Amino acid sequence: xxxxxxxxxxxxxxxLGFGCMRLPVIENQSSKIDETLAKDMIRFAIEKGVxxxxxxxxxxxxxxxEGGESEPFLGKVLEGGYREKVYIATKMPCWLIREHEDMDKxxxxxxxxxxxxxxxxxxxxxxxxxxxxxxxxxxxxxxLEKAKKDGRIKHAGxxxxxxxxxxxEIVDYYDWDFxxxxxxxxxEYFQAGKEGLKYASEKGLGVVVMEPLRGGKIxxxxxxxxxxxFKNAQRKMNSVEWxxxxxxxxxxxxxxxxxxxxxxxxxxxxxxxxxxxDIVFDEKDYAVVSMAKKAFRDRIRVNCTACGYCMPCPVxxxxxxxxxxxxxxxxxxxxxxxxxxxxxxxxMIGPKQRASNCIKCGKCEEHCPQNIAIxxxxxxxxxxxxxxxxx
Numbered sequence: 224x225x226x227x228x229x230x231x232x233x234x235x236x237x238x239l240g241f242g243c244m245r246l247p248v249i250e251n252q253s254s255k256i257d258e259t260l261a262k263d264m265i266r267f268a269i270e271k272g273v274x275x276x277x278x279x280x281x282x283x284x285x286x287x288x289e290g291g292e293s294e295p296f297l298g299k300v301l302e303g304g305y306r307e308k309v310y311i312a313t314k315m316p317c318w319l320i321r322e323h324e325d326m327d328k329x330x331x332x333x334x335x336x337x338x339x340x341x342x343x344x345x346x347x348x349x350x351x352x353x354x355x356x357x358x359x360x361x362x363x364x365x366x367l368e369k370a371k372k373d374g375r376i377k378h379a380g381x382x383x384x385x386x387x388x389x390x391x392e393i394v395d396y397y398d399w400d401f402x403x404x405x406x407x408x409x410x411e412y413f414q415a416g417k418e419g420l421k422y423a424s425e426k427g428l429g430v431v432v433m434e435p436l437r438g439g440k441i442x443x444x445x446x447x448x449x450x451x452x453f454k455n456a457q458r459k460m461n462s463v464e465w466x467x468x469x470x471x472x473x474x475x476x477x478x479x480x481x482x483x484x485x486x487x488x489x490x491x492x493x494x495x496x497x498x499x500x501d502i503v504f505d506e507k508d509y510a511v512v513s514m515a516k517k518a519f520r521d522r523i524r525v526n527c528t529a530c531g532y533c534m535p536c537p538v539x540x541x542x543x544x545x546x547x548x549x550x551x552x553x554x555x556x557x558x559x560x561x562x563x564x565x566x567x568x569x570x571m572i573g574p575k576q577r578a579s580n581c582i583k584c585g586k587c588e589e590h591c592p593q594n595i596a597i598x599x600x601x602x603x604x605x606x607x608x609x610x611x612x613x614x
Contacts, residue, residue: 224272225499229477230401230429232378234343236310238471238478239496240275240431241268241489243293244282245482254283256292262300264489269308271493276301277431277480279314279348280333287318290336298338311337312431314348314382317358326358326366330375345376346403350393351385364397382433383415390415394423401429401477407437408469408512409519417473424475432479435470440555441519442466448518456511458502467495469512472504522554525600526593533587533597541576542587542597548572549604568608578604579612 226235246261248254265276276297284291294313301309313333320326334340345367347358370376380401383390394402402423404415411417423430436442442462453462460468470479481492527546536542548568552561568577578601587597606613 224493224497226272226274227477228429231427232400232429234310234378236275236429236478237273237496238499239273239492240277240312240478240480241265241273242433242480242482243276243278243297245484246283246293246296247484248283254285254291256283256296258296260486261296264483264486265297265300266305267486268489268493269305271497273493273496274309275312275344275478275480276309277312278337280316280329287316290332294333294336295338298336302338306339310343311339312344312346313337313342314346315358317348317350317354320357320361320363323362323366326361326363327370330370334375341374342376344378344380344401345370346379347381350381350383350389352389355385355389355393367397380428380431382431383419385414387415387419390419391422394426394428399428401431403431403433403480405434406432406470406473406476407435407441407466408516409437409441410434420473420475429477430475432470432476435479435481436463436466437555438482440551444556444560446518446522446555446557448521449515452511452515452518456508458508458511463491464495465512465515467492468499468502468504471499519554523550524553524603525550525595527595528593530592532590532592536581536587537584538580538582539575540578540580540601541572542601544572544576545578545601545604549600549607552607563608566608577609578602579609581605 225238227238229236247257249257278293278297280290280294281287282291282293283296297311315326316329319329330345334342347363367376367379371379378400380399380403381393382403383393384405404419405413406416406420420430445462450462453460453465467479470476481488483489483492525546527543527550529543529547531543533542545568548566548571552558552563552566581598581601583598585598588595591597
């Protein structure tokens, strides 16, 4: 296993981190962890040198408002001498913070759930404009300084889901040790993106990459056109290798998190990670990835760039969000086999923001620089994801 120095800390972390957000579950029980299998997976990873385990308060739970199974399960698995071999990363549920005391309350609860007296890497979870405002008003710097001083946390960071300008503001606001961003070859310029990656690294922060496989979308059941690109490449690697090695070939990346759901995933990821620094991409390799990206993007149905000129919608339809999930449905996997009901459209787009709420006023189309027939395209989104609303 390869290791890298982690930002401003004196820690060496494995270049592959184990994300405990997608542990295997018992059949027909969406959040109930299959403890026997998950325990074997985690301990196998530890024995192979993985030393960074990432979890969070709501993982494997029924809602974002209460603690899920992931933290207590990880705490139990790390008993018997394993805790001393690894670093635990978990996250403050920022959306639940209403006052300063809440931060201490959740941290203390998490320490108990994880059966430990300290968190190695503690993150402000899923920062965006709303949650950033909430923790600022609650006085998070004072909380972090106190928690570091009394030893409950060793290093402070944040995970991020918003625009680049906010990312830079957050990086500059506090003396963070590290951050966590979404980054993969399809999301090179999404949210913090490549510019944010370089910005954080230049400021001395360690950078953890989440979603290196885009939730499995760029490796599972990939379109024939994409598969053909990889099979015709001079360097013989499967889609997982191409995706992971593309991330690792960014020197600013400290480690990537993989949310593994089976022992086969762990074995494959560990095997690739063992040669993480041995394969350096050249121009031909980057050209292969560029061709794969083009093959995915050629399947886009609506040419929306998410510029936001169409917003705000008078009735609060999330127009760019609707189009993003609509495009994803056709870009990744086989549309004939994909299940619209399992799309992120339902979990990420609130009922009041969905396409079915469009009143066809046309104000959005007046400002669209791509000249998209937005009303017509929203009807197609509704037909796919909300057929019961089609009149």
